[in-house]
Amino acid sequence: MPHPPFERVSLLQNVRPWGGAAVDIRIADGVITALEPPADPGAEATDGQGLLALPGLVNAHAHVDKSWWGLPWQSYGGEGGTDGRIRHERARRDELGIPGLEITAAVLGELVRHGTTAIRTHVDVDLGLGLRGIEVVREAVAAYGGAITVEIVAFPQDGVLRRPGVVDLLWDAARSGVEHIGGLDPASIDRDPVGQLDALFAIADDYGVGIDIHLHDPAELGAFQFDLIIDRTQALGLRGKVNVAHGFALAQVDASRRRDLLQAMGDLDITMTSVAPLRLPQLPLHELDEAEVRLGLGTDGIRDLWSPYGTGDLLGIAWQYARASSLVRDEDLLRVMELATSSAGRFAGLGTNDLAVGDRADIVLVDAENPMDALVRTPQRELVLGAGRVLFQR
Template sequence: MTRSVVTDVRPWGAAASDLVIENGTIADIRPTGTAQPAGTTVIDGRGLLALPGLINAHAHLDKSWWGRPWVPYGGEPTTQGRIAHERAHREELGIPSPESTTALVRELLSFGTTAFRSHVDVDLGVGLTGIQLVREAVAAVDPGIGLQIVAFPQDGVLRRPGVLDLLDRAAAEGADHIGGLDPASIDRDPVGQLDALFDIADRRGVGLDIHLHDRGELGAFQYELIIERTRATGLAGRVNVSHGFALGNLTPDRQLEIVDAMAEAGVSLSTVAGVTAPRLPNTMLRAAGVPVGLGTDGIRDLWGPFGDGDVLRLAGTLAQLAGWRRDEDLLSAARIATSAAAGFVGRERHDLVVGAPADVVLLDAQNPQDAITRAPARDIVVVAGNVVRG
């Protein structure tokens, strides 16, 4: 048994405590200064604020050119235009790249992200190779990092014959979820795409995570189709809508109708807190009990040059977009980026509690609210009980 203790930390800003870690799990939380058995590895927490490891609930780890010479952005500013631009240039840049993915994961880990849900492109050009590449890259950085894979059909589903078979294979070979993409505007057959995806998910026992960029009533209609199929297949708690921009530009009554239906059906939502996207009704989602995940989306890829990978900073942006200023709201944003996102990475618990994975971020801040508003440097990062930064 491996045993360590992180001494003198303030979990969620509470009184100073020692976190006892055994075999990668938090085994006990004791008052600071409690004697430890001989042979215990001691990590000095220096009175720092302790938060659970950050969770990136929507990443694209396979797409990045991180660590390589600068790549100028091109392409039309539409979903289809960006798909076409990526397809035209990814091969010449060697994307997906083991080196870039590994470098990106290291960078994200330095900001305290210890678990990911990553969408990985699955299409007729790359097949399923990106899935294994991402798994190997994450394991090479640290095998304790949490990872859930979404087999993602970035170029469409029905409009590209053969992609459904690839998604079925990915599910059969261990992908945690299969993805979808704008069933109406990309495939122009929302019923057909969703029926096919739900069939695979139901047969293979995997989750669904569907990119939905379509706005207004077109997007709302697809929300309703997803909710209907979630109820019919009994996949409550295993279906997620990514982006879901339509919720941001509906009337309040229509928003509430869809949000309540999501909560009842067990459909979650993940956002990247985009500053140019319609503002999601985060307070309404929270009140209804809809799980919300937060992620970075793509970082320095052929879709755009932006992103530094700091989920804590993104949580501050989410709070600003939601109009959250009170302490309880800022705490909610901190939990969206950490403990409340456990289900997005397949964990029952992801918190500073006994029995949870020993993923801990230490930083010089008064409390979670201070951390959210400043995003100070991460002094120490612990993954499954092992110090990976600091």
């Protein structure tokens, strides 16, 4: 759906990057060109009113193609568990027009107004949809004219091997230019972890796309699949191209097993993403950082046929991760804010995502004293810039 032209900002005055001293930020061609001492307000300037400035939030695990946002309330139905939710979604998505351009645009709008300017989204690819969902997401993103950054994962939500023809669709998706291909619980969904992973890694090796695998399987069953992923990443030289989403098993195995897995992942730059699930132990921040395993945060699906929960606020997910991890010290709260912003740029294809000269002018203003205050209060977003354009203003 088309958007009106977004107002361009060339000078954002009187803001406090990361809670530091007030500065004026100059922007040209969507990039930060200077940070200067505050000057008298100019007629062409945008007044930041002394607000806290943060880099744009990065949603590293979204499903923008499969919400019922904007439709009448949909009561939770069907069976629980991954396979039960898949069946329920397949039974009702056509009735609700999922995926659809208006719904996808509405979901993107919710993410953006909460300060998200960069997204990695999983988009369903299956025998019923083909690649139609990818086309819908691309059209919805194009309406922003480059003001947001979005990478697509072709996601086989219904399994890879158990539905003959899905592997061919993933090859087609790679040929179509998606940045990543996905997988789903190679052991418990396809019941052939070696077969699923061999198929995915063959596509990645041939086309140079990334791999982003949903791995919900618990404890040692999940850890075994981490081993298989690590082995294939190393054998094919795919360092820095593989991500494991959820990865609950990592927090469930004993400390020694976890240390060995994290060390191997850090050596191969295998990343992780989390949606900070409330009922499960959180991925351990300090251990991931020590092993140099990068972590991104995501909203997962919001208001979809899996769950009625979700607002699209990535800062709320960061709060949830910090609170559920019992993080209270300033340095840890600041680190979680970095996970949601500056250190997560690579999950959406950004080299950097900060508030320095040369960075994209993706900037979020909030009324908060410092980043820690912003995290624990999750205040409303006052202004959201994407590549120097006003995407939202309260």
